[in-house]
Amino acid sequence: MPSPTAARVGPVRAHSRDGFRIFIDFDNTITIGDVLDGVIEKFAVGDRWRELEIEWEAGKIGARDCLDGQLRSLRAEWPELTRHLDAVQLDPGFSALLTLARREQIDLTILSDNFDLLLGYILQRRGLGDVAFFGNHLERAADRFLPSFPFSNPDCPGCAHCKKTHFLPPNDDPRHVVYIGDGRSDLCPARHADIVFAKAGLLKQLRAEQVACHAFDGLADVARVLEKIFHESQL
Numbered sequence: 092m093p094s095p096t097a098a099r100v101g102p103v104r105a106h107s108r109d110g111f112r113i114f115i116d117f118d119n120t121i122t123i124g125d126v127l128d129g130v131i132e133k134f135a136v137g138d139r140w141r142e143l144e145i146e147w148e149a150g151k152i153g154a155r156d157c158l159d160g161q162l163r164s165l166r167a168e169w170p171e172l173t174r175h176l177d178a179v180q181l182d183p184g185f186s187a188l189l190t191l192a193r194r195e196q197i198d199l200t201i202l203s204d205n206f207d208l209l210l211g212y213i214l215q216r217r218g219l220g221d222v223a224f225f226g227n228h229l230e231r232a233a234d235r236f237l238p239s240f241p242f243s244n245p246d247c248p249g250c251a252h253c254k255k256t257h258f259l260p261p262n263d264d265p266r267h268v269v270y271i272g273d274g275r276s277d278l279c280p281a282r283h284a285d286i287v288f289a290k291a292g293l294l295k296q297l298r299a300e301q302v303a304c305h306a307f308d309g310l311a312d313v314a315r316v317l318e319k320i321f322h323e324s325q326l
């Protein structure tokens with residue numbers, strides 16, 4: 092016979108803080124503009140990086156091969172690179188989104204095709220060192236950089252960091268996945284998320300594929316809509 096406590100499990104489990112988790116892209120979603128493109132344009136030497144970009148845009152190579160070659164073309168001393176990263180601007184609505192996630196006790200994780208060395212530096216400098224993130228990996232040796240791709244997926248050759256692997260099975264977390272992004276690396280996870288916020292190229296592509304999504308301009312919009320969704324789920 093169920094105890095009175097067991098009978099209350101249903102409504103408790105339906106509370107929003109148990110029901111959602113947020114995954115968010117970094118470049119041009121949390122930041123104003125694409126940080127990694129800016130680093131490559133400023134610090135890559137030679138023309139190989141441009142050829143790779145053209146091959147990737149034409150669909151001849153995947154993001155992993157493109158980024159691998161581009162990051163190996165970089166030449167930058169650390170102080171020069173960090174000066175550049177210090178000028179990166181964040182969407183002011185990101186703090187509203189973080190505040191909402193913290194208040195509702197909903198996990199928020201950045202999933203990026205950028206690199207841990209750069210992402211970690213930017214977040215630390217903004218006092219956001221406690222925000223969870225996964226990105227590609229970058230080692231630095233003097234003025235050179237060695238990329239690697241710990242989250243590439245053999246089943247998904249178009250992705251460098253296959254972001255959906257953080258929430259698809261065998262990960263059997265029952266919480267609804269909220270995904271927020273703007274670009275090509277977000278297409279793969281957005282096709283598998285429960286609630287999608289999209290802008291720019293991602294929005295265009297999802298509309299072409301008739302994938303349901305919320306259009307957004309800035310993260311303040313996203314925070315407002317999510318707050319409504321979370322509260323409606325508690326009714």
Ligand SMILES: [Mg+2]
Nearest residue numbers: 116118119274
């Ligand atoms: Mg992006």
Ligand SMILES: [Zn+2]
Nearest residue numbers: 247250253279
């Ligand atoms: Zn993928």
